[in-house]
Amino acid sequence: MTTELKDFLYELKNYADQTHILKDKYEKLPDNEKTLVMQHTPDAHLSPLTQDKLVFRWLGSMQSELSNSKT
Template sequence: MVELKDFIYELHRYANQTHTLKDKYEKLTESEKDMVMEAAPENLQSPDEVFHPVFQWLETMHNRFSVKDGE
């Protein structure tokens, strides 16, 4: 169970970072967004698109594997 708690903790940190990245991306001009995405690998989604599935994954993890205090 310790490994699962560690994983959820790191997923939470990752989700927070995707949120921060999304916020910074949203503040770019349209031409800056285009430059960023042109430099990104082909299969990489924009920060806007990455943000939602990561938080959905975190929410699912919390719902399925909610770890009670003391376990």
């Protein structure tokens, strides 16, 4: 694995952690503030809940692929 890929995975893990924090904060918002957040989301109207799932799926897929290539 190249240093660049290791760096990418490190940053992807950090991004996943941050999306999880945002998801937790989003879940605590009242409905009217959730609506406000969704009106301004830049990612094709993906909620923080969906973004969290997608990023962790991406990270898990990468980790699985890399662990399988080691064996």
